[in-house]
Amino acid sequence: MNKSRRAPKVLxxxxxxxxxxxxxxxxxxxxxxxxxxxxxARRTFARGAVYLFTQxxxxxxxxxxxxxxxxxxxxxxxxxxGKVFDEELGIYIYTQGDNSVEILLFGTxxxxxxxxxxxxxxxxxxxxxxSQLAQKRGEHIVTLKEQIASLDSKNYHITLLSIPTLLVTxxxxxxxxxxxxxxxxxxxxxxxxxxxLFTWVGFDNFTSILGGNDxxxxxxxxxxxWTVLWAILSTFTNxxxxxxxxxxxxxxxxxxxxxxxxxxISTIAIPQFVTLMLMSQLLHAQGGINILIQQLGLADxxxxxxxxxxxxxxxxxxxxxxxxxxxxxxxxxxxLSNIPEDMYEAARIDGAGPVRVFFKITLPYMLFVTTxxxxxxxxxxxxxxxxxxxxxxxxxxxxxYYQAGKTDLLVTWLYKQTVNEQxxxxxxxxxxxVFIITAVASIIVYNRSAAATKEEQFG
Amino acid sequence: MKSYKLRRKISDTAIYALLxxxxxxxxxxIVYLVLQSFRAENGAYTEYIIPKGFTLDNYIxxxxxTDLFNYPKWYLNTxxxxxxxxxxxxxxVLMISYAFSRLRFPSRKTYMNLGLxxxxxxxxxxxxxxYYLLKIIGLGQSLISLVLVxxxxxxxxxFVAKGFFDTLPRSLDEAATIDGAxxxxxxxxxxxxxxxxxxxxTALTSFVAPFADFIFVSVIMKDNYNQYTLSLGxxxxxxxxxxxxxxxxxxxxxxxxxxxxxxxxxxxxxYYVSGVTGGAVKG
Numbered sequence: 240m241n242k243s244r245r246a247p248k249v250l251x252x253x254x255x256x257x258x259x260x261x262x263x264x265x266x267x268x269x270x271x272x273x274x275x276x277x278x279x280a281r282r283t284f285a286r287g288a289v290y291l292f293t294q295x296x297x298x299x300x301x302x303x304x305x306x307x308x309x310x311x312x313x314x315x316x317x318x319x320x321g322k323v324f325d326e327e328l329g330i331y332i333y334t335q336g337d338n339s340v341e342i343l344l345f346g347t348x349x350x351x352x353x354x355x356x357x358x359x360x361x362x363x364x365x366x367x368x369x370s371q372l373a374q375k376r377g378e379h380i381v382t383l384k385e386q387i388a389s390l391d392s393k394n395y396h397i398t399l400l401s402i403p404t405l406l407v408t409x410x411x412x413x414x415x416x417x418x419x420x421x422x423x424x425x426x427x428x429x430x431x432x433x434x435x436l437f438t439w440v441g442f443d444n445f446t447s448i449l450g451g452n453d454x455x456x457x458x459x460x461x462x463x464x465w466t467v468l469w470a471i472l473s474t475f476t477n478x479x480x481x482x483x484x485x486x487x488x489x490x491x492x493x494x495x496x497x498x499x500x501x502x503x504i505s506t507i508a509i510p511q512f513v514t515l516m517l518m519s520q521l522l523h524a525q526g527g528i529n530i531l532i533q534q535l536g537l538a539d540x541x542x543x544x545x546x547x548x549x550x551x552x553x554x555x556x557x558x559x560x561x562x563x564x565x566x567x568x569x570x571x572x573x574x575l576s577n578i579p580e581d582m583y584e585a586a587r588i589d590g591a592g593p594v595r596v597f598f599k600i601t602l603p604y605m606l607f608v609t610t611x612x613x614x615x616x617x618x619x620x621x622x623x624x625x626x627x628x629x630x631x632x633x634x635x636x637x638x639x640y641y642q643a644g645k646t647d648l649l650v651t652w653l654y655k656q657t658v659n660e661q662x663x664x665x666x667x668x669x670x671x672x673v674f675i676i677t678a679v680a681s682i683i684v685y686n687r688s689a690a691a692t693k694e695e696q697f698g
Numbered sequence: 699m700k701s702y703k704l705r706r707k708i709s710d711t712a713i714y715a716l717l718x719x720x721x722x723x724x725x726x727x728i729v730y731l732v733l734q735s736f737r738a739e740n741g742a743y744t745e746y747i748i749p750k751g752f753t754l755d756n757y758i759x760x761x762x763x764t765d766l767f768n769y770p771k772w773y774l775n776t777x778x779x780x781x782x783x784x785x786x787x788x789x790x791v792l793m794i795s796y797a798f799s800r801l802r803f804p805s806r807k808t809y810m811n812l813g814l815x816x817x818x819x820x821x822x823x824x825x826x827x828x829y830y831l832l833k834i835i836g837l838g839q840s841l842i843s844l845v846l847v848x849x850x851x852x853x854x855x856x857f858v859a860k861g862f863f864d865t866l867p868r869s870l871d872e873a874a875t876i877d878g879a880x881x882x883x884x885x886x887x888x889x890x891x892x893x894x895x896x897x898x899x900t901a902l903t904s905f906v907a908p909f910a911d912f913i914f915v916s917v918i919m920k921d922n923y924n925q926y927t928l929s930l931g932x933x934x935x936x937x938x939x940x941x942x943x944x945x946x947x948x949x950x951x952x953x954x955x956x957x958x959x960x961x962x963x964x965x966x967x968x969y970y971v972s973g974v975t976g977g978a979v980k981g
Contacts, residue, residue, distance in 0.1 A: 248804075248805065340830065341830075344827060344830055344831070391880045391881065391882045392880040392881045392882070393881075394803075395797075395801060395880075395881035395882060395885075396797045396801040396803040396806075398882070399793040399794065399796060399797040399801070399885075400793070400794065400797050400809075402790070402793075403790045403793060403794050403853045406790070406846065406849060406850045406853060407813075407816070407850050407853050407854065409831065409850070410828060410831070410846055410847055410850035410851075411816055411824065411850050411851060411853075411854065412816060413827070413831070414824030414825075414826075414827030414828050414831065415816065415819055415823070415824050415827075417824065417827040418823050418824050418826070418827060484720070487713050487716065487717060488717070490710075490713060492706060492710050493710065493713060493714070493717075499717055499721070502721045502724065502725060503720075503721070503724055504963075504964070504967065505725075505728070505960065505964075506724050506725075506727075506728060507960075507963055508956050508957075508959060508960020508961075508963055508964065509728065509731070509952070509956040509959075509960065510906075510909050510910060510929070510952075510955055510956065510959055511910055512910055512912065512929045512932070512933070513731075513932070513952040513955065513956065514727065516932070516933065516936055516948070516952075517727060517730070517731055517949075517952070518727065520742070520936070520945070521727065521730065523743070525743040526743065527730060527747055530743075530744075530745060530746070530747070531747065561723075561724065561727075565724070569967060569970070569971055570971055570974055572971075573968070573971035573972070611857075612974055618818070622820050622821070624822070624913065625910070629933075650820050650822075653820065653822075653823065654822065654913070657825070657826060658916075658917070663826065666823070667823070670819060670820055670823035673819075673820050673823075674818050674819045674820070677818045678815070678818050681818065
């Protein structure tokens with residue numbers, strides 16, 4: 240939907256540039272080559288200077304920095320680091336070769352900068368033609384000063400969005416494109432620049448994860464299954480039990496409501512990583528919980544809460560409940576207090592019992608309000624790195640899997656492939672897979688909730 | 699009538715019993731953490747739960763023995779990063795979400811969808827590239843790099859704030875425009891003063907984020923212990939070679955982290971709730 244709307248816009252823009260050239264006079268046409276020339280010719284010097292400066296800066300960038308990476312972008316480097324024996328010094332001297340990582344990263348940067356430059360160039364061409372028309376009609380040509388002034392009101396979005404855009408492009412967009420491209424290379428442990436270069440391999444990594452390599456694809460399928468199961472289990476256990484807890488405290492006849500809530504909320508106070516590290520100590524073979532169990536005579540030997548494959552999975556779900564239930568209780572309590580009282584009254588007059596009231600009023604209202612919250616929780620749980628990494632470290636390790644353990648999620652596998660194994664290409668493919676899962680899940684739920692919001696507003 | 703009362707009494711008693719049990723389950727790890735932080739005996743594990751001797755040594759040594767693990771430095775690092783991240787990302791999130799909610803400009807939808815898509819990639823997928831970039835810019839192992847990385851990822855979380863701005867009446871803007879106020883003035887003088895709940899929510903979540911992350915810290919700082927933040931630093935204390943000597947100090951260090959973060963949360967929890975539920979609950 241988005242694409243179909245976008246393509247004409249780009250085409251329209253391109254058409255305007257073509258028209259500008261076709262109908263432009265000499266100055267306008269020359270401005271295609273020397274940006275900002277029209278500004279000097281038509282007495283809006285400042286605007287012309289800005290365009291000219293941009294062009295000079297771009298050319299300088301390409302000569303000094305970008306060009307050499309762009310040239311090698313198709314091969315990602317051919318010259319490996321050399322080793323030459325220096326007779327005089329009696330040592331080996333390394334000659335600098337290509338570095339595929341740098342070529343890929345700065346090549347991508349250069350491509351982005353080039354695209355941006357072309358956008359500026361196109362706006363230069365349009366502005367040149369516009370100024371030509373304005374001059375012909377004897378109208379006033381907009382000056383730089385007026386443009387800057389418009390940033391305060393008419394073009395205020397540029398003021399607000401430019402810095403965030405710059406930051407996000409540099410630290411999120413560029414690195415992401417880089418990583419996505421990496422999925423199409425053979426940048427693994429055996430191809431580490433500058434000693435060994437890597438190059439483009441097309442879709443090889445995708446085919447190997449989808450069945451080409453038995454062990455990797457087996458690991459992928461199993462971890463994918465566990466990731467989805469985990470995300471569903473952890474999201475809904477927290478939600479349901481949080482709701483039960485909130486309803487119990489909210490019951491009219493229960494006293495010390497604030498006190499009870501405070502007890503559970505106080506656990507939120509402790510940063511998650513502290514809780515998780517502490518829990519992993521408590522659940523250790525010699526940890527507090529095993530000591531307690533053995534002293535009470537409930538077991539003879541330590542229980543492998545974190546080392547038994549099935550038990551470890553149950554453990555992470557339960558620990559996650561310990562962490563998450565106070566949050567969902569807090570939120571659900573807030574929502575409960577917001578349900579319009581007259582809805583309950585109407586139900587009571589109709590003679591509905593508490594169970595019916597819950598299923599007919601409380602639950603639908605809650606789901607209505609918390610759908611976005613549930614989506615973010617679900618997505619957050621797919622990416623829930625901390626809990627797995629800090630509790631089990633993905634373990635227990637198994638030889639059936641490719642460098643992964645039984646409780647590893649796709650994201651912790653990704654982390655291990657990057658940091659421990661340096662199989663960046665595999666990591667990139669996993670990352671893309673995680674993206675697809677989150678995107679599909681979000682779109683499905685979003686469409687459903689969008690359909691719901693089109694109906695009458697609740698309450 | 700009597701049976702109804704009896705039934706209610708039974709159900710109430712059952713709920714009290716259950717709540718008490720749950721409260722114990724939830725408080726036990728916290729009590730354990732606090733007890734261990736005062737434990738006088740050495741070692742990571744003890745054969746008993748309640749320490750035999752109590753001491754303040756664990757707390758004192760955190761601040762005096764700083765050769766290997768510089769806890770006060772970590773604390774300072776975390777505070778610096780958290781404060782700057784909080785300021786920058788709150789400002790950015792407010793600016794982005796206001797622009798998307800109130801201003802109409804070409805390719806606004808495209809822009810918003812792009813943000814949505816970017817947010818769906820696992821955040822640390824790109825950490826290797828970020829590491830290289832920072833090194834080239836010359837910010838290698840600095841706290842500024844952490845602030846930049848956290849802020850840029852926080853910028854994508856504009857949905858909650860946008861939802862909030864959507865609920866503010868547009869007539870206010872229109873009235874101000876008629877009075878001759880510019881967009882810039884409307885944003886700072888009219889919209890922001892009305893947006894306390896969402897400002898507090900955004901500030902709170904972005905302030906707490908640096909306390910929780912240790913992936914980026916570990917990738918960026920490598921083994922430069924002095925530039926660590928609390929989470930990664932405390933994590934080091936529990937590594938196999940350190941846990942015996944440092945477990946009780948880890949507990950003490952954790953308690954000192956928990957107190958300020960906890961207090962902050964206690965005071966601001968209603969904003970948190972209203973933020974998460976997208977303004978459905980009034981803060």
